[in-house]
Structure formats: structure tokens, C-alpha cells
Amino acid sequence: MLSENKKTLTNLTVPILSVVLGLVLGALIMLGFGYDPIAGYQSMINGALGSPFYIGETLRYASPLIIIGLGFSIANSAGFFNIGLSGQALMGWLVSVWVAISFPDVSGLILLPVSVIAGVLAGAIWAGIAGVLRAYFGTSEVIITIMLNYTALHVTNYLIRNVLTESSDATARIPEQASLRMDWLSQLAGGSRVNAGLFIAIVVTILVWIFMTKTTMGYEIRSVGMNPFASQYAGMNAKKNIILSMFISGGLAGLGGVLEGMGTFNNIFVQAGIPNIGFDGMAVALLGLSHPLGIVFSGLLFAMLKIGGASMPLGSGVPTEVVDIVIASIIFFVGANYLIRFFINKFSGKKDVKGGVK
Amino acid sequence: MPDTANVIEMRGITKQFGSFKANDNINLTVKKGEVHALLGENGAGKSTLMNILSGLLEPTSGEIYVNGEKVHITSPSASSRLGIGMVHQHFMLVDKFTITENIILGTEKTKLGFLERREAQQEIKELSERYGLFVDPSAKVESVSVGMQQRAEILKTLYRGNDILILDEPTAVLTPQEITELMDILRSLTKEGKSIIIITHKIEEIKAVADRCTVIRRGKSVDTVDVKTTSQQELADLMVGRSVSFKVDKTPAQPKEPVLTIKNLVVKENRGLEAVKDLSLEVRAGEILGIAGIDGNGQSELIHAITGLTKVESGTITLEGKEIQNLPPRVITETGLGHIPEDRHKHGLILPMTIYENMALQTYYKEPFSKNNFLNKEAMQKSARKLIEEYDVRTQSENSTAESLSGGNQQKAIIAREISRQPKFLIAAQPTRGLDVGAIEYIHRNLVEQRDNGKAVLLMSFELDEVMNVSDRIAVMYEGKIVGIVDPREVTEQELGLLMAGSSLEKAKALESQSGKESANVK
Known part of the structure; x- marks a missing residue:
């Protein structure tokens, strides 16, 4: 029991220390460029949490990130690296908006859920392609999903320009009744774009936690991820689990895209490159140690960095470029958590010896 | 000095x-x-x-x-x-x-x-x-x-x-x-x-x-x-720390009807070469059939074929009257197979998972462990606690990971899981590999107990002692074939060794008696 407690302690220490070290490095970078780090971070915190509007925006930004992070964690539990979350999110965004603008006269009670489900399915199928190829032909899901990111990008841009509009860069807004925006919520949050996606994110987090820990399917997915051979020995269907986990992972990424399309922007526009949201979602899942609660916290942190960072140039004169470096350095330490783990072990090992000598 | x-x-x-x-x-x-x-x-x-x-x-x-x-x-x-x-x-x-x-x-x-x-x-x-x-x-x-x-x-x-x-x-x-x-x-x-x-x-x-x-x-x-x-x-x-017995206590076997029948089985290993060649074998209820042989003579492939982990090229495997070759592992398991796998870390356990999750590995999808696709954690833990007690698995609790157990206790956990399902046919592949005498004694006693309860047991081992002590019949495997079936009470270790090295039964007997004479002459 004691060693288990110690293990969870280390598990918690690592992400917290990652963030602290990232903030310290960020401060050093700001100092190096001649800016005041305290003022910088102050304006960041203000910009993220300083008013109802900023809080609303932070929550708005965090919602799809959390859902996409959960998507990554499910594929990851089954032993797959779904790097195509961006493409899957983009497909979800595209299809949900497409469905919504195609039926402007249908009641919101039908149009809203149908559009959401269509978007989720689009993301699920996009990831499912990689799952099926992996299960039946043994192709690497990493390569396939990277390629599908580009395919999604260019298919989306083509469809916006040639099918959804007449060579325009953005579609019309989705009908009012299909939007996830909620007036009372926006007003509560000082007119920010926070929307029903926030509640969707909360519900999905709980559902994913129940699915992974309480259901037979979740048990199978975890088993396959931890030991595919023993899972085969126990009669689990590996192909089914590979496809299922990718399908769910992509579906959640698609849902993240739906939140962007039907909540944040209420339309879809031509993308200059593969959207970052998928990669950020991956980082959120890794920082959150693939645990639903961890993902919620890391999603909120990412949102605070991004939304708060946007206020730094105005609030403290730190230019956007430096803000991005600061954010990147925090993410870098998240990625380098092996290093931190190494030092923690070294440190606690030494402490053991000292205690013994006394 | x-x-x-x-x-x-x-x-x-x-x-x-x-x-x-x-x-x-x-x-x-x-x-x-x-x-x-x-x-x-x-x-x-x-x-x-x-x-x-x-x-x-x-x-x-x-x-x-x-x-x-x-x-x-x-x-x-x-x-x-x-x-x-x-x-x-x-x-x-x-x-x-x-x-x-x-x-x-x-x-x-x-x-x-x-x-x-x-x-x-x-x-x-x-x-x-x-x-x-x-x-x-x-x-x-x-x-x-x-x-x-x-x-x-x-x-x-x-x-x-x-x-x-x-x-x-x-x-x-x-x-x-x-x-x-x-x-x-x-x-x-x-x-x-x-x-x-x-x-x-x-x-x-x-x-x-x-x-x-x-x-x-x-x-x-x-x-x-x-x-x-x-x-x-x-x-x-x-x-x-106490007195241990090396001898396996057992009464003569009372074999009954065949539980497993293999006819003309051919299995290819992953490089496409035939690892099991035209092999036929029968295991009866109430007996322990030992498979002796040097590692790499097709024993693992044979067991993987029976358990559904490898494709069968041709031939039939009949378990409890049902042809099971090339059926999914779960169908074979449900037909009445218990399998203590050769590699307990690869096939037997999911090491990072808890002991109770591992002990439910073969039955998690059935009641009471699972209902309407939801797991019943309490039922799994309760059953695991009972098995831990019954099979003397030394652990802090059923919530510890399988990783935290010592080798002997990991094996006991697997044996508990496989035997408690009461399968008619039990495969034990290298069941005591890497274990100490105390654990070996325990495992051998369990195998004999299964036999006495009318189960058919197939024991595959590279340890001559183990095969000789525990089995009621010994099938010697060499280059994918059974080269002889012998009675452990009548065969010597030398004869068995020669069979394992590819000699025929007659040749082995002849060589043995010859060398016996020579040594007598020297005297």
C-alpha cells in the first residue's frame, strides 16, 4: 500500500512540477527579452480569469480540448497513438455545420442533435478508417492518421469553396436554432462565446470515465492495450477492440470539432493549415496522464495559457511571439516529464539512504 | 590449497x-x-x-x-x-x-x-x-x-x-x-x-x-x-523452513473416456515451416499425459494449436466430442479448456492490472462479473479474495497489481483462475518454470488432484524430473512428432533422454541394455 501511495504521489508530482518548471523557464525567457515576468504572468492570469468574460472564454476554449484529450486517451489505452485528432475534429466540424445549414427550416429539437451526431460519426469514421486498416492489414495507425489529417484539410477546404459556397472562404452562419450558444450563459459570462459545449464536455468526461472503468468493453480495451497476447489468450477479439477504440477516439475528436462549428464559430471557414486543436488535445491528454479528471485540469490549464496569453501583449507589452515561446516552454516540460521523473527518483533514492544511516 | x-x-x-x-x-x-x-x-x-x-x-x-x-x-x-x-x-x-x-x-x-x-x-x-x-x-x-x-x-x-x-x-x-x-x-x-x-x-x-x-x-x-x-x-x-517432499504422492491413474483427441495435426510456425507434423494423440479423463522433449520440437506450437492461439494447417482436434481446430480461443475455452500458459508474463497475466481483474480474465463477460455490459467490481473482488485464500496466493490485497507478486504467486494466481473454472481438460505448460521447491510441490499436488477429480491433464515440461514424477503416461516429442509413448514407471531417464534426442523406442531400449551390459562387463 505504501509503495502504491508513493507511486500516485510521484504521478501527481510530475505534471505539477512540469507546469511549475515551465512557468519558471517562461519567466526566464521574458527576463531575457527584457520584459517583466511578474507583470507578464499577472496579465496572463487577468486575461484568463480576470472577468466573467475571460472566464467564459477560457471555459469555451477548454471544452473541445477536454473532449479531444479524452478521445486521445481512449485510443492510447488500447495501445494506439491517434495523431489524427485534428483531421477527425475538422471532419466533425465540417459535417455538423453542413447538416445544420442544409436544413434551415427544421426545428432545433431535431436539427441540433442530428447535426451533432452527424459530426461525431464523421470523426468516428475518419478514425475508423485507420482502425480497420490497422486491424486487417497491420498498417501503422500513426502514418495513416497523419495522412488523413491532410486529406481532411484539403477535402474540407475544397468543399467549402466549391460545394458549400460559391468560391467564398466561409460558409453562412448556421440557423439560430441549431447553435449551441445559450443566451443566458453568454450574458452570465459577459457576452463571451461560452456555450452548451461546456456541459457536453462535463457529461462526456463522466461517460468516458464510466466507460473505461465500469464496462466490459472498457475492460477489454484496457486489456488489449496493456497486453494484447494475454487478451488473445483470454478470448478477446483484438480486431474488434482496435476498431472500436479508434472509432470512439475519432468520435470524440469529431465532437470537439462540432463544438467549434456549432458553438464557438457557428460556421466553418477555409483553414490555412491543419488545425492545432487536435495536437493540443493530445498534449492535454498526456499532461492529464490519460485520466479523465487529469484531462479536465490540463484542458483548463491549456485554455488559461492560450486565452490569458492573448492578453499579455496589451496588458504587459510582452509581444505575441514571446508569449508563444512561454506557452511552448510549458508544453515542452510536459513532454519532458521523463526527465523530471528521473530526477525525482534520484532525489528520493538519496533521501532513503540518508534516513537509513541515521 | x-x-x-x-x-x-x-x-x-x-x-x-x-x-x-x-x-x-x-x-x-x-x-x-x-x-x-x-x-x-x-x-x-x-x-x-x-x-x-x-x-x-x-x-x-x-x-x-x-x-x-x-x-x-x-x-x-x-x-x-x-x-x-x-x-x-x-x-x-x-x-x-x-x-x-x-x-x-x-x-x-x-x-x-x-x-x-x-x-x-x-x-x-x-x-x-x-x-x-x-x-x-x-x-x-x-x-x-x-x-x-x-x-x-x-x-x-x-x-x-x-x-x-x-x-x-x-x-x-x-x-x-x-x-x-x-x-x-x-x-x-x-x-x-x-x-x-x-x-x-x-x-x-x-x-x-x-x-x-x-x-x-x-x-x-x-x-x-x-x-x-x-x-x-x-x-x-x-x-x-520446513520439511519438503520431492516425491509426488499419487495413486495409479484410473483413465476413462478420451477427452481430447488429436488426429494427423499439422501446424506451421511463423516462418512457415511445419512445427507439428502429422501428430496424433489422445488424453483421457483421469490421467496426466506428460509431453517430454527438448525445447523447440513443436511443443509450444502444439499447445497453441489446441488452445486456438495458432492456426491449424490440417488435421482435427476434438475436445469433449466437438471439433475445435481453428475455432476462436473463447469458444475452445468454453468447450472445457483450462490453460496454464508457458509464458505467464506474455499470455497468462496482464501485469499492470490488479489481481482481481486478472483473476476474472476468462470469465469477466459472464454473470456475476458482468451484467448488461457493466462490470461488477465487488463480485470480482469477492471472488478474487476467495481464490487468494483458497490457493494461498501471498499478496497484500486483491487490489495489488499482478506485477507486484513474486513468480510463484503469479503462477498460483493463474492456476487458481484456470482450475476454479472446473474445465474438463487442463493444459499445464511448463507450470513450475522458475519456481522454488515449495511452490513446485504445491502445483504438482494440484495437478494430481485435478486428475483424481476425473479431469484430463496435459503436462508439457522440459524438466525430465517433472515429467517422470507427475505424468501417468509420457509422450516424447521430437521434431514435431510423437516418437514414443512410455510408462514413467518402466522407463529410465537415460531412455527418455535418448528418445528426446530422436532415437526410436526400440533403439533406445537396445542402446540402454547394451551400455548396461558393458558396464556390467567392466565390473
Whole structure:
């Protein structure tokens, strides 16, 4: 029991220390460029949490990130690296908006859920392609999903320009009744774009936690991820689990895209490159140690960095470029958590010896 | 007279993990030029002690002297500088590298940044000839036998100039021939003045090769004895702390109807060669059929084919009257199969998962463990607690991970899971590999109990003793075929050995009686 407690302690220490070290490095970078780090971070915190509007925006930004992070964690539990979350999110965004603008006269009670489900399915199928190829032909899901990111990008841009509009860069807004925006919520949050996606994110987090820990399917997915051979020995269907986990992972990424399309922007526009949201979602899942609660916290942190960072140039004169470096350095330490783990072990090992000598 | 200076002296070594003392005030002295055995049950603390000596762990308290000087060993490289080299149970080799590259890894000699490969190869050749450690220096590790990999590991320590060698369970992975070779190598090493510490729980091997033996039980050093003057029984009793029996108590088998029938089975291994060739076999209710043979003669493929883990090329396998070849593993399991797999870490357990999750691995999808696709954690835990109690699995709780169990307890957990399902047919593949006598005794008793309950048991083992002691009939497998079925009460170990090496039954009998006569003539 004691060693288990110690293990969870280390598990918690690592992400917290990652963030602290990232903030310290960020401060050093700001100092190096001649800016005041305290003022910088102050304006960041203000910009993220300083008013109802900023809080609303932070929550708005965090919602799809959390859902996409959960998507990554499910594929990851089954032993797959779904790097195509961006493409899957983009497909979800595209299809949900497409469905919504195609039926402007249908009641919101039908149009809203149908559009959401269509978007989720689009993301699920996009990831499912990689799952099926992996299960039946043994192709690497990493390569396939990277390629599908580009395919999604260019298919989306083509469809916006040639099918959804007449060579325009953005579609019309989705009908009012299909939007996830909620007036009372926006007003509560000082007119920010926070929307029903926030509640969707909360519900999905709980559902994913129940699915992974309480259901037979979740048990199978975890088993396959931890030991595919023993899972085969126990009669689990590996192909089914590979496809299922990718399908769910992509579906959640698609849902993240739906939140962007039907909540944040209420339309879809031509993308200059593969959207970052998928990669950020991956980082959120890794920082959150693939645990639903961890993902919620890391999603909120990412949102605070991004939304708060946007206020730094105005609030403290730190230019956007430096803000991005600061954010990147925090993410870098998240990625380098092996290093931190190494030092923690070294440190606690030494402490053991000292205690013994006394 | 050999030089009796102590090369290693460990005094009062204690290593504490949390509240658990893995080593508790252990004393160990190793003399120059001796083979010193470290005997103890699984989880007794042998490996912890040696990990301290090789610098992987630091002791909580205690002192270490190497060649009479007090030292602090803080890392494996510090240990190596003191002349201590360790050959781990799981080899530390890079599969894609050649043996030469592996041996010089970490101590490469270079000239202008280029490897001095030829010189290294020459040096390795000399070392290997001097100690009879035959290796192919230019072969890649992935393509050579386990025995050669081990010799490469030993060469690695010699190449670094180490003269105190620690071997952790060196025979666990070797065939009987390779074990004999290893014993010869150990003797030639000590002749050259090297000192060897060998960690093992196999008492015969200690009798065969060791000079002195320190027995460790539950983290404490119990005694250090002279091997020559101590009997096997005494060593076993010291290790377990009570009197153990080597003989398997059993009444003659009462075989009934066939439970498993295999006809003309052909199985290909993953390179596409036939590993099982036109094999036919029958296992009856109420008997233990032993499969003897040297590793790599198609035993694993045969078992994987029966259990549905490998595709069957042709032929039929009938279990309880139902043809099961090429059916999914779950269907076969539900037809009435229990399977204690050969590789408990690969197939038997999901190590990072909890014990209760592992114990439900074959039944999680059925009531009461699962209802409407939801797991019933409490039911799983309750059942696991019962099995832990019943099968004496030593663990803190059913919520600990399978990883945290010692090898013997991991095997007990698997056996509990497989036997408690009451399958009509039970496969036990290498069920006691790497376990100590106490656990072996327990497992053998369980297999016999299953037989007495009218179950059919198929026992596959590379250990002759085990096959001879436990089985009611022995099928000898050689190059994918059954070359003979013998009665363990009528066959000698020599005859069995010859069969395993490919002789026919008649030939084996003839050779045996001939050599018997010769030895009689000599007398």
C-alpha cells in the first residue's frame, strides 16, 4: 500500500512540477527579452480569469480540448497513438455545420442533435478508417492518421469553396436554432462565446470515465492495450477492440470539432493549415496522464495559457511571439516529464539512504 | 590449497522498501575462486541483495567490502570498476546488434572516432577459447540460441575485466545440454581464479557446481553451508523452513473416456515451416499425459494449436466430442479448456492490472462479473479474495497489481483462475518454470488432484524430473512428432533422454541394455 501511495504521489508530482518548471523557464525567457515576468504572468492570469468574460472564454476554449484529450486517451489505452485528432475534429466540424445549414427550416429539437451526431460519426469514421486498416492489414495507425489529417484539410477546404459556397472562404452562419450558444450563459459570462459545449464536455468526461472503468468493453480495451497476447489468450477479439477504440477516439475528436462549428464559430471557414486543436488535445491528454479528471485540469490549464496569453501583449507589452515561446516552454516540460521523473527518483533514492544511516 | 581471501564481504545488509524489509541484516562472504550459491525461495530477497552488490540499488544500512576494502557502490559502473559483473536473468542484449557489438557496448575502443572492431573481435575470440565460451562473434543476437546469448553475457563481463561474476537464475532458460555446458564453463572460470555467485533455487545445480551455499529465507540469511557435506533434502528444508517432499504422492491413474483427441495435426510456425507434423494423440479423463522433449520440437506450437492461439494447417482436434481446430480461443475455452500458459508474463497475466481483474480474465463477460455490459467490481473482488485464500496466493490485497507478486504467486494466481473454472481438460505448460521447491510441490499436488477429480491433464515440461514424477503416461516429442509413448514407471531417464534426442523406442531400449551390459562387463 505504501509503495502504491508513493507511486500516485510521484504521478501527481510530475505534471505539477512540469507546469511549475515551465512557468519558471517562461519567466526566464521574458527576463531575457527584457520584459517583466511578474507583470507578464499577472496579465496572463487577468486575461484568463480576470472577468466573467475571460472566464467564459477560457471555459469555451477548454471544452473541445477536454473532449479531444479524452478521445486521445481512449485510443492510447488500447495501445494506439491517434495523431489524427485534428483531421477527425475538422471532419466533425465540417459535417455538423453542413447538416445544420442544409436544413434551415427544421426545428432545433431535431436539427441540433442530428447535426451533432452527424459530426461525431464523421470523426468516428475518419478514425475508423485507420482502425480497420490497422486491424486487417497491420498498417501503422500513426502514418495513416497523419495522412488523413491532410486529406481532411484539403477535402474540407475544397468543399467549402466549391460545394458549400460559391468560391467564398466561409460558409453562412448556421440557423439560430441549431447553435449551441445559450443566451443566458453568454450574458452570465459577459457576452463571451461560452456555450452548451461546456456541459457536453462535463457529461462526456463522466461517460468516458464510466466507460473505461465500469464496462466490459472498457475492460477489454484496457486489456488489449496493456497486453494484447494475454487478451488473445483470454478470448478477446483484438480486431474488434482496435476498431472500436479508434472509432470512439475519432468520435470524440469529431465532437470537439462540432463544438467549434456549432458553438464557438457557428460556421466553418477555409483553414490555412491543419488545425492545432487536435495536437493540443493530445498534449492535454498526456499532461492529464490519460485520466479523465487529469484531462479536465490540463484542458483548463491549456485554455488559461492560450486565452490569458492573448492578453499579455496589451496588458504587459510582452509581444505575441514571446508569449508563444512561454506557452511552448510549458508544453515542452510536459513532454519532458521523463526527465523530471528521473530526477525525482534520484532525489528520493538519496533521501532513503540518508534516513537509513541515521 | 586455494587462496581463501574473501573477495566479497557483505555485513548486515538491510534494504527497506517502505515498511517492507526485502533484506534484513544479511551477511555474505565469498572466497576467491569459489562458486558461491545463493539459495532461496522466489521473493526471498536474493535478487535484491545482488542488485545492491551490482550497484542497481543502494542498501538502507550495512557495509560492503571488496577485496578487504570498504566500498560504496553507487552505480553499475562503479560496481564494474570493482570487478563485479552481473548476468541478469533477462539478458541485457541489443537484438539487432552482433555479439561483438553487444560485448563491447559501453566500453568501445575507438581510433579517430571509428570502432576498432577487428581488435575487439580478436580479443573476444581469445577470451571465448580460453574459457570454452563458444560464440559466433559476428552473428546477430536475435538469430542465436538462448544458450549462446548467455555465453555472450558472460563474455561481456569478462571483456570488462571483471573477476567476480554474479549469475541470476542462469539455468532457468537453458536446455539440459546447455546446463551441463554452463556448469563446465563455471568450473573453468573458477580454475582461472574468478569468483562466482550464482542465484538459484534449483538444488541439484547447487550440488553439481557450488562450493558453498548461503540460504536466504524471507529476507534473512539463514545459514552458510558447505555444499559437499549437506544433502539435497537438508538444503531444501533450510530454504523453505520446513520439511519438503520431492516425491509426488499419487495413486495409479484410473483413465476413462478420451477427452481430447488429436488426429494427423499439422501446424506451421511463423516462418512457415511445419512445427507439428502429422501428430496424433489422445488424453483421457483421469490421467496426466506428460509431453517430454527438448525445447523447440513443436511443443509450444502444439499447445497453441489446441488452445486456438495458432492456426491449424490440417488435421482435427476434438475436445469433449466437438471439433475445435481453428475455432476462436473463447469458444475452445468454453468447450472445457483450462490453460496454464508457458509464458505467464506474455499470455497468462496482464501485469499492470490488479489481481482481481486478472483473476476474472476468462470469465469477466459472464454473470456475476458482468451484467448488461457493466462490470461488477465487488463480485470480482469477492471472488478474487476467495481464490487468494483458497490457493494461498501471498499478496497484500486483491487490489495489488499482478506485477507486484513474486513468480510463484503469479503462477498460483493463474492456476487458481484456470482450475476454479472446473474445465474438463487442463493444459499445464511448463507450470513450475522458475519456481522454488515449495511452490513446485504445491502445483504438482494440484495437478494430481485435478486428475483424481476425473479431469484430463496435459503436462508439457522440459524438466525430465517433472515429467517422470507427475505424468501417468509420457509422450516424447521430437521434431514435431510423437516418437514414443512410455510408462514413467518402466522407463529410465537415460531412455527418455535418448528418445528426446530422436532415437526410436526400440533403439533406445537396445542402446540402454547394451551400455548396461558393458558396464556390467567392466565390473
